[in-house]
Amino acid sequence: MADLLGSILNSMEKPPTVGDKESRRKAREQAARLKKMEEQEKKRKAEFRRKMEKEVSDFIQDSLQQKRKYNPMGKIERSILHDVAEVAGLTSFSFGEDEESRYVMLFKKEFAPSDEELEAYRKGEEWDPKVAEQRRRLKEQAALEETESSQTKKAETCPNSNYRDKYSHLIGTSAAKDAAHTLEANSTYGCVPVANKRDTRSIEEAMNEMRAKKRQKQEGDSGARSSSSS
Template sequence: MMDLLGSILNSMEKPPTVGNQESRRKAREQAAKIKQLQEDEKRKKAEFRKYMEKEVSDFIRDGAQQKKKYDPMGKIERTILHDVAEVAGVTSFSLGEDEESRYVMLFKKEFAPSDEELEAYRKGEEWNPQVAEQRRRLKEQAALEDAADSQSERVKACPNSNYRDKYSHLIGTSAAKDAAHALEANSTYGYVPVANKRDTRSIEEALNEIRVKKRQKRGDHAGEGTGSS
């Protein structure tokens, strides 16, 4: 019986030492701090969101405001503000070159910024529509001048006239005659003019004409012989 009880007691977990108890206490305190920090962060996010919801709502109701610029804020705060703006139907942009200077600007839908305006904000400049219009006109003028210069260079590179124009007084008459001759040939007899054909008689007519000429020739020779005797 004593042996059985001894074995049971030996198999039971030994009570923690003083060092182990201290480590567990510190672990519990650290876990409690982490949980508290998470709860505080969650509460702060909720409060910031509520604050931004009111800010965006006031911005929408203010008819004199077309846009609103906020001071630089952290990434989490910017994310919350973007989400609130999207839900409210407001356009938002994060601007600024580095993380420390990043800020958010809100725009009402009907006053959404142009690419030129956003580019000015990204460069840290104030948006001035009059200055932007002057810049746009200068760019257009420069583009027109470049196009005119390119056109002028192309005109200089091309000859003013070709050899046909230059020597038209020499080749024009010959070309005109050739064209007239071809036109006459086509109109009179298909392809070849009748006047240019060597013989328009049939073969039989040609043979008959040759026979007649031979008879006439023989008759002439006979008359000459009789006269001489």
């Protein structure tokens, strides 16, 4: 019986010491502070969202405003504002290079910004529609002048007139290539046309001529021997 009672007492949790009580108290206090901070942060976000919903609603109802720019705000606030704008059917963008300087701009759908306007905001520049229109016209004028210049250069390299007609009083009506067929070779320079080199005799005529020349040579040789023997 004593052994059973001893085993039960040993299995029971020992009462906390003074140090353990202090640690648990601090843990409970820290948990309470964290919970309170979370509740305050949640309340602050809800208040900020209600405020943005009111401002966005006023912006939509104001027919004179096409866009609205907000002061720089934190990442959480920007996220809430983007969400409110999306629910309201607006277009929203964040601009600014540094996190501390990031701000949000809202645009009504019918006045959505152009690529040039967005690029200006990204560069930290102010957007002026009149200046943008002047730049657009200058670009169009420059492109038109460049096109006309390229067409002029192309026309200069490809003349419409034929040079043979232009200089017919110098080279005549026939081109040099056509006139070359009418030229005859000059024998003084040893140039004989191919047509003059061609033998038009038949084989039989050529053989008869060769035999006659051979007989003539033989007769000449025999006459020379007779005169030498006498």
